[in-house]
Amino acid sequence: NNFTMxxxxxxxxDSPRLNIILSNDDQEAMNITFDLNEMTFAGLDNPDWRYFQxxxxxxxxxxxxxxxxxxxxxxxxxxxGVEKFHVNSYKMYPLxxxxxxxGSNGPFAIDELALIGRALTKDEVVDLRNSEAxxxxxIYPENQKKPELKHFWNFNEGIGITSKDLVGxxxxxxxxxxxxxxxxxxxxxxxxxxxxxxVSFSSLxxxxxxxxxxxxVPDTYNGHRSRLALKNSNNNNILxxxxxxxxxxxxxxxxxxxxxxxxNLTIPCDNLWHHLALVYxxxxxxxxxxxxxxEKGSRSYIWSVNRPLADAFEIVSENGLSIxxxxxxxxxxxxxxxxxxxxxxx
Numbered sequence: 093n094n095f096t097m098x099x100x101x102x103x104x105x106d107s108p109r110l111n112i113i114l115s116n117d118d119q120e121a122m123n124i125t126f127d128l129n130e131m132t133f134a135g136l137d138n139p140d141w142r143y144f145q146x147x148x149x150x151x152x153x154x155x156x157x158x159x160x161x162x163x164x165x166x167x168x169x170x171x172x173g174v175e176k177f178h179v180n181s182y183k184m185y186p187l188x189x190x191x192x193x194x195g196s197n198g199p200f201a202i203d204e205l206a207l208i209g210r211a212l213t214k215d216e217v218v219d220l221r222n223s224e225a226x227x228x229x230x231i232y233p234e235n236q237k238k239p240e241l242k243h244f245w246n247f248n249e250g251i252g253i254t255s256k257d258l259v260g261x262x263x264x265x266x267x268x269x270x271x272x273x274x275x276x277x278x279x280x281x282x283x284x285x286x287x288x289x290x291v292s293f294s295s296l297x298x299x300x301x302x303x304x305x306x307x308x309v310p311d312t313y314n315g316h317r318s319r320l321a322l323k324n325s326n327n328n329n330i331l332x333x334x335x336x337x338x339x340x341x342x343x344x345x346x347x348x349x350x351x352x353x354x355x356n357l358t359i360p361c362d363n364l365w366h367h368l369a370l371v372y373x374x375x376x377x378x379x380x381x382x383x384x385x386x387e388k389g390s391r392s393y394i395w396s397v398n399r400p401l402a403d404a405f406e407i408v409s410e411n412g413l414s415i416x417x418x419x420x421x422x423x424x425x426x427x428x429x430x431x432x433x434x435x436x437x438x
Contacts, residue, residue: 161211173221239424316412351389
């Protein structure tokens with residue numbers, strides 16, 4: 093009569109339907125069903141057991157939280173910390189000792205299912221969603237270490253065949269013609285065809301990794317595309333961002349995909365400087381992409397225990413020409429506030 097059920101979910105193909113039943117041997121049950129066009133609540137007190145309305149069920153991980161609070165006379169459903177459905181009710185519910193998860197239509201994924209023996213408050217539900225932390229009642233993950241800048245190149249040499257690593261000891265090998273002098277004291281790297289940049293360094297052992305840099309293309313019609321890749325000696329792509337004026341691609345642990353496909357969807361299609369960052373956060377199992385300090389896309393990935401360790405970096409032009417400046421490699425997951433600070437402070 094006073095409990096909370098919370099879980100993360102997302103679709104894996106079109107038209108999923110998710111069904112969760114709490115029941116007992118006497119066939120008494122509470123049954124909730126979600127799909128794209130309707131929500132169904134059977135066994136829970138409500139005016140109509142089926143409600144036809146849009147429901148957020150896409151390829152983004154979302155958190156659903158059902159709160160039953162008979163003491164205060166209501167039950168409510170939250171999605172991503174926002175109240176989606178609320179019913180005033182003092183109905184007495186049966187004791188239940190079974191849970192069943194099933195589905196029909198298209199398949200779905202579900203994770204971090206928790207049953208809590210009290211009704212969480214609205215503020216607790218919001219905090220639960222915003223923390224994005226695993227419930228982990230028995231085994232707690234290690235506390236995340238603060239992000240540490242391991243390598244940084246500002247490309248201000250403007251001449252020669254190397255760019256000095258201002259934090260570590262791994263200078264980049266630069267083609268002598270791959271320089272753009274911006275003013276008397278500032279220059280940048282021109283990333284164009286057949287001018288690949290490579291460097292090796294000590295292995296990055298943390299599963300949390302971040303790339304941060306400024307990026308610009310000289311025009312808006314030639315499909316300019318770069319590839320900035322953290323790799324290892326066996327040529328595994330550990331963490332790779334592939335920005336262009338048409339797409340925002342990535343390669344994570346040899347999984348290639350897109351945050352967006354089409355002009356102006358994530359990176360503005362202009363010839364101005366934009367700050368780009370790619371972050372993998374192992375605590376929340378999220379790969380996140382930021383443009384000018386704002387999150388533009390995320391994907392959920394679990395990095396295996398036997399993952400390869402990054403010990404090399406390369407910059408390749410896959411098409412056209414782009415300009416790169418102030419490139420940083422971080423061991424650790426930069427937060428949005430930290431990325432916003434880098435962007436704001438130029």
